[in-house]
Amino acid sequence: MSTAPAVSDVLREEADGEPAGPRRRARGQLLTWSGRLVLPFGSLLLFLLGWQAVSASGTWSETLVPPPAKVWDAFVDVSTTHDGVRGYNGTYLVEHLGISLQRIAFGAGIGIVLGVLVGLVMGTIGWVRSLLEPWITFLRTLPPLAYFSLLIVWLGINEEPKITLLAVAAFPPVAVATTTAVAAAPRHLREAARALGASHREVVRDVVLPSALPEIFTGVRLAVGVAYSSLVAAELVNGLPGIGGMVKDAANYNNTPVVLVGIAAIGISGLVIDGLLLWLERTVVPWRGHA
Structure with missing residues (x-):
């Protein structure tokens, strides 16, 4: 041709x-x-x-399915001062969201760091993986509400149970992803590094960790998603101010427009954070292909 x-x-x-x-x-x-x-x-x-x-x-009442215009009015109300009321429960929407994001940053951050460290150990030491993997799988299958009440009994009703719940929810996805990625690191590269005189720490740092980074980032993105899905549960008790607490409180009063505003705020902020994590992944792991 x-x-x-x-x-x-x-x-x-x-x-x-x-x-x-x-x-x-x-x-x-x-x-x-x-x-x-x-x-x-x-x-x-x-x-x-x-x-x-x-x-x-008219199939459903406006209490169940409010029109978009009412949800927009609710968004304006919780974002401004109206009739002498500041936002929702004295706090603007952006402040509710900011406080919840701080909780996710601390809680999910702790869970992600612990998940990476434990995953590195489990992926390189076989007996540690055999010891811890069943417990991590058990923890991963538990819904947050199953142990949140116990955390309240142990830690009180302030910030500690919320941060702990988000950390526990974020830990298993990162630990599992890191363990799998570390165990799957190319054996010939590890053996070549050892043949050149690299220590075990150097092999992990220079060979295993770079090879595992793409899957670790996938685990981090999953962990942030799980933390977001646990946010309302984490703010069930003493969650105001907080976007999850706002949603729960509005639901108690059948204030569906405010509930939808809170759900939209959680979803949109989650999309933004996931986009930032994806950008960070492309920057740190440029050798991984992206569509």
């Missing part, structure tokens, strides 16, 4: 003074980015239209 450029491409190059190949690539990248922007916004628009249609149909 001939590899000569098409006549039309040559004519365009001569007319424009620019190679057709780079121009096609740039156009393809523009279309790709356009699709990545249009599709999410299109799906959001369809969701809002469907939501409005369902709420306007």
